[in-house]
Amino acid sequence: MPPESIAGRYRVEREVGRGGMGSVWLCHDELLGRTVAAKQVGLMPGETTPDLARAMREARSSAPLNHRNVVSVYDAIEEGDHIWLVMEYVPGRTLAEIIASGPLEPGRAAGIGAQVADGLAAAHARGTVHRDVKPGNILVTDDDVAKISDFGISRTTGDAALTQSGLVSGTPAYFSPQVARGLEPTPADDVWALGATLYAAVEGRPPFPEKSNNLATLSTIISDEPRPARDAGVLDGPLQRMLDRDPDARWSMTEVARALHRIHRDHDDRGTRESVPVAAATTRLPVDPTPTPQEAYAAPVAAPVASGSDDSRGGRRGLFAALAALLLVAVLGGGYLLLSGGDDSTDGTTAGASTSPGKDPSRKASKKPSPSPSEESSSSAPTEEATPTPSPTPEQPPAASSPADFVEGYYAVLPADTESGWAMLSPSYQSQTSYGSYSGFWSTIDAVSVETAPAGADAVDATITYTKDGKPQTETRRITVERSGDSYLITGD
Structure with missing residues (x-):
C-alpha cells in the first residue's frame, strides 16, 4: 500500500498503472496545485531492494529532453524503503490497451508512430537509447497525442551498466535480432522496436509468434523472418525498412518520423486519402500468389518485366513486369535471460486472409531487368517489338534542389x-x-x-x-x- 503522501508534497489518490518496472499512482501536487503521476520503482531481476541509481538514470534520461512526445519527469524521491519518480500525468490509455480493443487503421497508427519517433529521435540526439520501446510504454490521449514513457532501462552514452552480468532487460517480442543475440542496444534497435510496435498496432499481434518461454521467443527472432504484414496498407513499406534484419539498412529515427508524418498527413483515421488529385485509398490489391521475395520492388519508371534484386542491406531492388501484366505486386507482404513481462501481448486474429509468402531470407534475385514482355500478357495488351520504339525528346528535367x-x-x-x-x-x-x-x-x-x-x-x-x-x-x-x-x-x- 502506498503512503497517503509522498515527501509531504504529493497526495496519493489512486493506482493508475502497474508493470514489470513498478506501480504508478495518481497524485496531487500540493505545492503547485497540479495532477502528477508517481511511479514507485520496482525491483529488477536479481534485486532485493530498489536501485536508486537506476531510478536516477531514468529521471536523467527523460528530464533533459523536454519534448512533447516524451513523458516529463519532475522529481526523484527516496523516502524510507521506497523510491519514487514524479512525472507528467497523461490521461488516456497505453497503445497496448488500444490494440487490445482491435487493430488500428494504418493512417492512425502512422500518426501515433510519428509522434513517438519524434520523441525517440530527440533522445537519440542526446545519446540515449530507450531499449524497451513497446505498446505498453506508449501513452495515447483521447485526441491521439502520443508520448513515450518508461526510460527505466535506457542507456545514455557514458552510463555505467546497471544490470547484472548475464541478465537482459526488456520485452522479448519487440527485440531486434541483434538485441536477441545479446548485443548492446543501439538507436537502430529502437527503430526495430518501434517498427515491431507499429506492426502490432495494425496487425493486432507482434511480428513473431510468442512462444511458451522467452528463450524460445528470442531464438525465433534470431533465426526467422517477421510474419508478412496483412493489413499494414500504406505502412507496409516503412515497416519493411524498420524491420530490416541489417541494422545499417534501417532508417534512422528521424527518417522514420519524416515518413510517418507524411503518411499521417495524407491519410485520415480511416486510412483513406481524400481530396488529393493523386490520392490513393489504402485497401490493397490482391497479391499475386506466385512466390516472390517480400522486398522485391517494382521499377519506378518502366513497364516492369522480371523481378529485380537486392543486396544484404535491403538497398537497390528492381522489379520489371510485363506491360500486359500491368503491375505485378511485390509481396509485402545469450546466457540466462530474465525479461519483463507479457503485458504487451497482442497476439490475435485479424480480418482477412493472406496469400503472401514469407520474406525470402536470402533476399537475392536477378539484377538485370529484361526488356521483353512477359509471356503472361493478357489479350488486351499490345504486342511490343523487340527493339525500343522511338522516344520523345521533351525539355530538360526541371531544376531540383535535392x-x-x-x-x-x-x-x-x-x-x-x-x-x-x-x-x-x-x-x-x-x-x-x-x-x-x-x-x-x-x-x-x-x-x-x-x-x-x-x-x-x-x-x-x-x-x-x-x-x-x-x-x-x-x-x-x-x-x-x-x-x-x-x-x-x-x-x-
Whole structure:
C-alpha cells in the first residue's frame, strides 16, 4: 500500500498503472496545485531492494529532453524503503490497451508512430537509447497525442551498466535480432522496436509468434523472418525498412518520423486519402500468389518485366513486369535471460486472409531487368517489338534542389505526362525498355503518390502508392539518381 503522501508534497489518490518496472499512482501536487503521476520503482531481476541509481538514470534520461512526445519527469524521491519518480500525468490509455480493443487503421497508427519517433529521435540526439520501446510504454490521449514513457532501462552514452552480468532487460517480442543475440542496444534497435510496435498496432499481434518461454521467443527472432504484414496498407513499406534484419539498412529515427508524418498527413483515421488529385485509398490489391521475395520492388519508371534484386542491406531492388501484366505486386507482404513481462501481448486474429509468402531470407534475385514482355500478357495488351520504339525528346528535367525533391517531382508529372517523365530517366535506364512500354504501363495507372526519405547523396527511399481501377498498392524502393546540370536523372532502383 502506498503512503497517503509522498515527501509531504504529493497526495496519493489512486493506482493508475502497474508493470514489470513498478506501480504508478495518481497524485496531487500540493505545492503547485497540479495532477502528477508517481511511479514507485520496482525491483529488477536479481534485486532485493530498489536501485536508486537506476531510478536516477531514468529521471536523467527523460528530464533533459523536454519534448512533447516524451513523458516529463519532475522529481526523484527516496523516502524510507521506497523510491519514487514524479512525472507528467497523461490521461488516456497505453497503445497496448488500444490494440487490445482491435487493430488500428494504418493512417492512425502512422500518426501515433510519428509522434513517438519524434520523441525517440530527440533522445537519440542526446545519446540515449530507450531499449524497451513497446505498446505498453506508449501513452495515447483521447485526441491521439502520443508520448513515450518508461526510460527505466535506457542507456545514455557514458552510463555505467546497471544490470547484472548475464541478465537482459526488456520485452522479448519487440527485440531486434541483434538485441536477441545479446548485443548492446543501439538507436537502430529502437527503430526495430518501434517498427515491431507499429506492426502490432495494425496487425493486432507482434511480428513473431510468442512462444511458451522467452528463450524460445528470442531464438525465433534470431533465426526467422517477421510474419508478412496483412493489413499494414500504406505502412507496409516503412515497416519493411524498420524491420530490416541489417541494422545499417534501417532508417534512422528521424527518417522514420519524416515518413510517418507524411503518411499521417495524407491519410485520415480511416486510412483513406481524400481530396488529393493523386490520392490513393489504402485497401490493397490482391497479391499475386506466385512466390516472390517480400522486398522485391517494382521499377519506378518502366513497364516492369522480371523481378529485380537486392543486396544484404535491403538497398537497390528492381522489379520489371510485363506491360500486359500491368503491375505485378511485390509481396509485402545469450546466457540466462530474465525479461519483463507479457503485458504487451497482442497476439490475435485479424480480418482477412493472406496469400503472401514469407520474406525470402536470402533476399537475392536477378539484377538485370529484361526488356521483353512477359509471356503472361493478357489479350488486351499490345504486342511490343523487340527493339525500343522511338522516344520523345521533351525539355530538360526541371531544376531540383535535392534528389528527394527530384523524385517527388518525377512522380508528380505521372501518370498524365509520360514524355516529361521519360525525360527524367538517364539514357542508360531508358535503354532497359522502350518508350512504348513505358507510356503503355503508365496508361494503366489512375494515380500515383510518393513519400520520400534521403538515403545518401545519390539515392532516395520512396514509398509509392499506385492506383489502378480504384485499387491501390503500396511498395517501397531505393531510387538512385545522378547529377544532370542543375537537376538530376534517375539511374535505377
